[in-house]
Amino acid sequence: xxxxxxHAKIHRTIRSRRLCERHKRLLVAVSxxxxxxxxxxxxxxxxxxxxxxxGIVHCDHRWRExxxxxxxxxxxLAKNWGVSFYLETAAKPINSEAAARDWRYQAFIAIAEAHxxxxxxxxxxxxxxxxxxxxxxxxGTGADGLQALTWQRPLTEQILLVRPLLEVTRKQTEHFCQExxxxxxxxxxxxxxxYARNRIRQELIPYLQQHFNPKAELxxxxxxxxxxxxxxxxxxxxxxxREEAIGDWGLGKxxxxxxxxxxxxxxVLRKAPLGLxxxxxxxxxxxxxxxxPNFEHIEKFTALITAPNRSQTDPFPGGAIAQVQGDWIxxxxxxxx
Numbered sequence: 001x002x003x004x005x006x007h008a009k010i011h012r013t014i015r016s017r018r019l020c021e022r023h024k025r026l027l028v029a030v031s032x033x034x035x036x037x038x039x040x041x042x043x044x045x046x047x048x049x050x051x052x053x054x055g056i057v058h059c060d061h062r063w064r065e066x067x068x069x070x071x072x073x074x075x076x077l078a079k080n081w082g083v084s085f086y087l088e089t090a091a092k093p094i095n096s097e098a099a100a101r102d103w104r105y106q107a108f109i110a111i112a113e114a115h116x117x118x119x120x121x122x123x124x125x126x127x128x129x130x131x132x133x134x135x136x137x138x139x140g141t142g143a144d145g146l147q148a149l150t151w152q153r154p155l156t157e158q159i160l161l162v163r164p165l166l167e168v169t170r171k172q173t174e175h176f177c178q179e180x181x182x183x184x185x186x187x188x189x190x191x192x193x194x195y196a197r198n199r200i201r202q203e204l205i206p207y208l209q210q211h212f213n214p215k216a217e218l219x220x221x222x223x224x225x226x227x228x229x230x231x232x233x234x235x236x237x238x239x240x241x242r243e244e245a246i247g248d249w250g251l252g253k254x255x256x257x258x259x260x261x262x263x264x265x266x267x268v269l270r271k272a273p274l275g276l277x278x279x280x281x282x283x284x285x286x287x288x289x290x291x292x293p294n295f296e297h298i299e300k301f302t303a304l305i306t307a308p309n310r311s312q313t314d315p316f317p318g319g320a321i322a323q324v325q326g327d328w329i330x331x332x333x334x335x336x337x
Contacts, residue, residue: 001045006176010042010164011049017151019162020119025053027086027117029108032058032074032185035123038173039165041182043121044081055084057111057120059104062093064189073185086111097195105155112159124149124163126221127170131200133224140295143234147227166225169217238279245269245280261332262288266324269305278302288331290318304329 014020028043030036043054058074060067071087078085088107094100108120129149136145155161165173177184193199208216245268262284269277281301285293293301293316300313304324312323322331 002180003045004176004179006038006168006172007042007045009167011046013167014046014050014164019152019164020050020052020121023051024119025055025115025117026119026121027055027057027108027112027115028121029104029123030056030058030074030077031123031187032070032077033123033187033190034177034182034184035125035128035165035170035173037077037182037184038168038176039121039123040081040083041176041180042164044083055086055115055117057086057088057108059107060087060089061100061103062090063095063100064187066188070185070187073183077183084115086115097197109155109159113156118158119160119162120155121162121164123165123173125165125168125170125173127201127217129166129224130205130217130220131197133220134200134204135197143227143231147224147231149224150228166221169221234275234279235283238276238283241268241272241276242280242283261330264329264331266305266327266329274302277305284331285316288318288320289316301329 020026026043028036028040030040040054040056043052046052047054056074056078058071060071064070071089075085075087088111090103094103111117112120132149133146136148139145149163149166151164151166152160152162176182189195190198191202193202205217213219245265246263247265264280264284269280272280278298282293282298285297285301289297297316301316301322304311304313304322307324309324309326312321315321320331320333322329324330
């Protein structure tokens with residue numbers, strides 16, 4: 001096996017960041033594109049050092065005429081490498097990026113659970129990290145959205161999602177595939193500018209590189225890495241503040257979920273900086289609302305920390321209403337139950 005600088009880099013990254021343990025089962029998501037082929041080649045080459053059991057999963061969204069041929073291509077690669085292969089095919093074509101992503105991750109989890117894989121590995125790169133930061137920034141987001149592609153996050157209690165290539169650019173994965181003659185499957189949808197991410201990749205980032213910073217892609221990816229550490233700290237601090245503000249009134253482990261009414265101590269929250277106040281309110285709303293809270297939801301909830309007595313919000317999605325009662329913010333269902 002030829003040991004390249006990229007092999008050494010990924011080996012160090014996995015070890016230093018403790019992304020995957022030895023002797024575990026890794027399910028690698030492989031689309032057939034350059035990033036995923038680079039990823040699975042690296043992991044298979046590192047396999048003897050880590051003693052992993054590696055499998056490959058491919059999802060056919062049925063949104064391209066050649067999607068079935070794409071799936072067969074990845075299956076043949078898996079057979080040639082002597083690797084277990086799992087294919088999930090959509091019942092009907094999935095045309096939305098968001099819907100495709102949700103369906104894909106549900107498929108990954110189901111296959112991992114059925115075959116006892118502890119890790120799901122994806123080929124997201126520094127280039128993807130840059131695109132995600134710009135995409136979320138344009139749509140409007142806080143620091144959490146800007147660092148959305150993290151090295152590792154739990155999908156279930158037993159399964160971790162891991163992204164070992166977050167410090168590797170798309171140009172590097174292309175060079176690696178060329179060096180080892182890996183048969184890249186070209187996805188025609190990557191050229192379709194109706195998708196916002198493709199426009200960011202093909203138009204916005206080259207513009208930034210040409211007119212502002214030739215290393216803009218890497219600089220923006222590094223910003224996401226810095227934000228990740230900040231967000232982890234702030235989330236933990238907000239969790240502690242939330243627990244102090246709730247006290248004995250719950251959303252504890254025994255009643256976590258859509259448990260209302262909920263009481264928050266305004267005196268405790270007033271002592272905290274605005275950034276932590278907002279995070280506490282967002283954490284509470286994430287447990288109560290049917291979907292993720294938006295900026296307006298968080299702001300109107302946060303405003304109650306300093307609002308006059310008996311102030312209240314209009315209903316949140318799902319019908320919950322928050323109101324001020326002295327030193328407390330009471331969050332309860334809209335029908336008064």
